[in-house]
Amino acid sequence: MADTWTVAIISGVAASAVTAVVTWYVERLKLRTEFRVESAIRLLLKHDKYRSRSFDKIKSHIPGYHDDELRRMLLRAGAICFNAPNGEFWGLVKRNKSHLRAGPQQAE
Template sequence: MDSNVSAALIAGGTALVVSVVGGMISWRLERGRLREELRTEFMAEETISELLLHQRWPLRSFAKIKHHIGGFADDELRQLLVRAGAVRFKDDNGEEMWGLRVRNQDRLN
């Protein structure tokens, strides 16, 4: 094999390996940075899930959830509730109530 072809193949293989490794490192660093930035949202979603999993209360009022999960505007909190798997209901007085979809299948019909 010609030495120029061998050198080109080695250079191409090296470039491929460096690109793949560099891409993987960049992806992991970016994932970690993004996870850190979104940590507040992740923790809020976990807390919402725990609140809505409480055995005694299959539904919680939006006001009560907002009391426990501070620091979010109303619509941001509603988005967190949906991401946590919650659905919205209205009680007899028209108050906004939230519960996990898996715990309130009977109310969805």
């Protein structure tokens, strides 16, 4: 009976350890991929010729993500959204400060 408990405990600990290692590895790969996508977005938005890009153009260069996922990555990369009559455009904050409107003034 004691041998059965020992085997069960060792099996449980081993399974937990393997699960933890696999989970850690998968999360690491996911973060590495997201970091690379954000780097690609920054590179795309730093192009000398374009201060901003349409969402459709960005999506064509970075396929495989749903629209909202791609928007979150754009925000993490330091981009802001401009809605124009001809669509949704994104650009880096650093390069598009002139397009930002001042918000309401705070009372002093």
